Amino acid sequence: MLTTEKIYCQLCLARNPSGEEYCSRCGMRLMLISRPAALRFEEEELAARDEYLLARLSVLESRVEALSKEVARLRAELSALLTKRS
Numbered sequence: 133m134l135t136t137e138k139i140y141c142q143l144c145l146a147r148n149p150s151g152e153e154y155c156s157r158c159g160m161r162l163m164l165i166s167r168p169a170a171l172r173f174e175e176e177e178l179a180a181r182d183e184y185l186l187a188r189l190s191v192l193e194s195r196v197e198a199l200s201k202e203v204a205r206l207r208a209e210l211s212a213l214l215t216k217r218s
C-alpha cells in the first residue's frame with residue numbers, strides 16, 4: 133500500500149516517490165507526510181462543483197430571461213384588458 137503512495141514535500145509540495153528521503157526538487161528532508169487524500173478529493177470536488185454551479189447559473193439565466201419575457205407579455209395583456217374595460 134505505502135509503496136505506491138507519493139510523498140509531498142512539506143516545503144515545495146513537489147511529489148516524490150515514497151522511498152525517497154530527500155525532495156528531488158528542493159532537497160528538503162522528506163517527512164512521512166503525504167498530502168491528505170481528503171484534500172485532493174476536496175479540490176476535485178470543488179472544481180466539479182464550480183462546473184456544476186456555472187451550468188446551473190446559465191440555466192437560471194435563461195430561465196430568468198424567459199420569465200421576464202413572460203412578465204412583459206402578461207403586463208401587456210393586462211394593460212390591454214384594463215384599457216378594454218375602461
Ligand SMILES: [Zn+2]
Pocket residue numbers: 141142143144145146155156157158159160
Ligand atoms: Zn521540496
